Amino acid sequence: MTTAAPSVFLRGLSRGQLLACDAVLAVGAAVLGWLAAAEVPLASSRVSWHEPAWVSALIGLLLGVPVAVRRLRPELAAWSAIALCAFASLTGAIPDYAGIAPSVVLGLVLYTVGTDVRRGRSVLIVLVGIAVLGVAFALATRELYEVGLVLWALGICWTLGRAIRERRAYAAQSAGQVTELALRAERLRIARDLHDIVSHNMSVIAVRATIADHIADARPEELRESLRLIATTSRETLAELRGALGALRAEAVVAPTPGLTELDELVAAARSAGLAVDLEVRGDRVIPESVGVAVFRVVQEAVTNVLKHARATTCWIEVDLAPGEVRIEVTDDGAAGPANGIGRSGLSAVDDGGEAAGQGLIGMRERVAMFGGELVAGPRPEGGWRVATTLRYSA
Structure with a gap:
């Protein structure tokens, strides 16, 4: 009964x-x-x-x-x-x-x-x-x-x-x-956030560590600057990881989610790794928080791919804000793939550790799909790489 x-x-x-x-x-x-x-x-x-x-x-x-x-x-x-x-x-x-x-x-x-x-x-x-x-x-x-x-x-x-x-x-x-679908969606969201945090910040640390290794004897002052940047980035990464993992605990105080205002910090971190970045944000910056998070994560992952794979010297970021939609475009002047010939599409690539790459691209596509958009990622005719998408939301 x-x-x-x-x-x-x-x-x-x-x-x-x-x-x-x-x-x-x-x-x-x-x-x-x-x-x-x-x-x-x-x-x-x-x-x-x-x-x-x-x-x-x-x-x-x-x-x-x-x-x-x-x-x-x-x-x-x-x-x-x-x-x-x-x-x-x-x-x-x-x-x-x-x-x-x-x-x-x-x-x-x-x-x-x-x-x-x-x-x-x-x-x-x-x-x-x-x-x-x-x-x-x-x-x-x-x-x-x-x-x-x-x-x-x-x-x-x-x-x-x-x-x-x-x-x-x-x-x-x-x-x-x-309930099960909601739990799966939340797990995917946390997985994407963790990937974006770790991938971007560790890429900055890896680039600065490589630079430090090359200039250790010739330019000790720049070596110390690189070490200070690595220490700062490491602390920021740990703080972001604690915030992301803290979301799993009901009693945790969750840190503010990143958005458009944090794009300047993202650009500064990329510039400190030796990449010239040009950021242009046009339109009214007052958008829903969830859209702002998606914009930040898409730009973050695109810049991370430039640092890791592009062999680029310059990256251009354009964010156009219009009522009900946000258009994002990230381009660079690098090669279509890294020195080892691995493709940047992420569809069948393999990273240095032997594991299947492309989780960042998958995460970007999932974020974009949540706002009714499609991700376009591929080489430009004039050289370099282009990532573009449009996020749509209720104005």
Whole structure:
């Protein structure tokens, strides 16, 4: 047995309130059953005797019990209601023309069986119940079409409960899928952020370390400057990593997310690595935070690829801000691929460590796709490389 959620009409009520509603329904069913049992059988009825008043009251009280406990013990309530209604009909305690009382009780109980009892036992209860009640009602009345009508109504009550149970299960499954998709999207977002942070800053450190190695003997002052830059970049990288990983903890204080205002710092870091960078941002800089983060990460990854693979001396960054969209273009004067011949497309390249490269390009495409854009990355006819895209959002 499983406990199902309340229907749309009762949603928001506590379990105690639902049981209180059943208690009210049980009182109504008991009164209705007592009135039905108090009726005198018709002269044409197959049963001519009439029970004492206290028996009628007892039958009415017993009819209310299954309704009162239908949420607590649905199977027990169903079997009790079936047995009691069949007995009342066969003995004539409730005349056939007053059969509305047991029908209401059975309908309420079978509805709960449909919503709260697993399929196998639920089907067994309704089939046995309809068979037993069909025989009892048929023996108590000569109007077989009335018997069929009552049994059809009881079947509808059970079917309605079953349909609601299936709808709830589907809603729960859909909610679980939505949650899983949200978790996957969040994992991908964190993975992209970590990749962007590590890839860019480590590229700057690697370039400065290479420069320091070449000028160690000839220009010691520049060597110390390179070491200071490496130390600063390392500390900034650790701080950004702590902020990204801190997002995984609910209690963490998350650092401000990067945006358009941080592009100047990004350019400064690239210039310190020996790359001449020209940044131009046109238009109103007031854009949604999520768009600003995407712009920063796309530019960051494009500049990182220039530092790692392009053998370029100059990089041009253009960001055009318009109502509802942002156009980004990053170009350089380097080669279409690094010295070792590895392609810069990231589709089939292999990095120095032997692992599949191109995660940065994949991350950029995912970010761009979130804003309805497409990423264009490839060599320019005049030489160098070009990365361009357009991010769209609600203005």
